Amino acid sequence: MNIIIIGLGGIGSILCERIARYLAYSTDEGVSLLLVDGDVYEAKNFVRQDFTRMGNKAEVKAADLKMQFSTIDVSSFPAFVNEANLTQVIKEGNVVFLCVDNHKTRMIVSNYCKQLQNVTLISGGNELTDGNVQIYVRKNGKDITPDLCSYHPEIAKPDDKLPEEMSCEELSVSEPQLYFTNLTVATFMCQAYYNTVVKGQYEKSEIYFDMLQMAARAQQRIVKQ
Numbered sequence: 001m002n003i004i005i006i007g008l009g010g011i012g013s014i015l016c017e018r019i020a021r022y023l024a025y026s027t028d029e030g031v032s033l034l035l036v037d038g039d040v041y042e043a044k045n046f047v048r049q050d051f052t053r054m055g056n057k058a059e060v061k062a063a064d065l066k067m068q069f070s071t072i073d074v075s076s077f078p079a080f081v082n083e084a085n086l087t088q089v090i091k092e093g094n095v096v097f098l099c100v101d102n103h104k105t106r107m108i109v110s111n112y113c114k115q116l117q118n119v120t121l122i123s124g125g126n127e128l129t130d131g132n133v134q135i136y137v138r139k140n141g142k143d144i145t146p147d148l149c150s151y152h153p154e155i156a157k158p159d160d161k162l163p164e165e166m167s168c169e170e171l172s173v174s175e176p177q178l179y180f181t182n183l184t185v186a187t188f189m190c191q192a193y194y195n196t197v198v199k200g201q202y203e204k205s206e207i208y209f210d211m212l213q214m215a216a217r218a219q220q221r222i223v224k225q
Contacts, residue, residue: 001031004090005097006081006109008037008057010182011124011189012099013050016061017068018190019097024069032073035062036089038080038163048179080163081105086112090119095197097189098123101174103158110136110148110155117141122192123148124185128176130210133188135196137205145205146221184209188216 003023005016016035023031037057041049051060058076065074081089090096090112098109098121106123113119113136121136134152137144149156161170188207195201209216 001027001029001095002034002091002093003031003095003097004034004036005099006036006089006105007099007101008035008061009039009045009099009101010048010177010179011126011185012037012097013057013061014183015097015099015124015186015189016065017050018186019193020065020069020072020074022190024071030073031071032075033065034075034077034089035065036077036079036081038078048177048182081109082162082164083108083112090116092116093118095120095193096122097193099186099189101125102160102162103155104160104162106148106155107158108162113138114143114147120197121148122189122196124189126177126181126185128178129181129212130208131181131185132209133185133192133207135192135202135205137196137202143223144202146223150224151206151221178211181211184211 005012020033035058039057041051041054041057041060052064053060056078058078062074062076077089079085098106113121116138117140119138124133125131134148135145136147203220204218205221206219207216
């Protein structure tokens with residue numbers, strides 16, 4: 001089983017350890033885990049991101065997970081994903097966790113996965129106290145659940161930029177984030193993995209939650225022809 005986690009910030013830094021722990025103790029099959037991020041951890045990130053030292057996020061988390069879970073083949077890809085390098089990152093049959101904070105990356109990853117025969121893409125994102133998780137599954141060249149763009153015009157036609165397209169000034173500005181909200185997204189992404197990949201259940205393809213309302217709902221989406 002080959003699992004890819006793209007984005008090791010607020011959501012991904014939490015998610016990667018939870019997924020690695022489950023994989024390390026739930027299967028005897030060989031598992032590879034690829035961590036992908038071109039950003040670096042800074043002291044200001046400690047408030048909501050799980051890491052042990054400064055450095056490239058993918059490399060730091062890969063080193064940590066190798067020490068904790070020796071039965072998993074963990075590697076890193078220390079770069080932001082784009083249309084040029086996605087073929088190096090995502091392969092046929094992969095399970096992909098997408099933990100990024102921009103719609104343009106979501107769009108190019110979803111569109112790339114749409115060209116594959118078999119892939120599972122689980123994407124999570126959030127605002128300050130609410131968020132959502134999308135589940136996109138393709139089997140034998142057919143969409144089992146909708147791609148990320150189908151019901152989200154803000155992803156299909158993004159007005160933001162890829163991280164590598166942004167200036168240093170633009171990169172330094174970020175929306176306020178809350179650790180508990182990142183943790184909630186990561187937890188729902190783990191649930192999505194268990195229901196979809198482990199149990200093979202595809203009835204629900206999107207989850208919305210609101211921490212202030214202490215509420216969450218799963219939604220069934222129809223694949224658009």
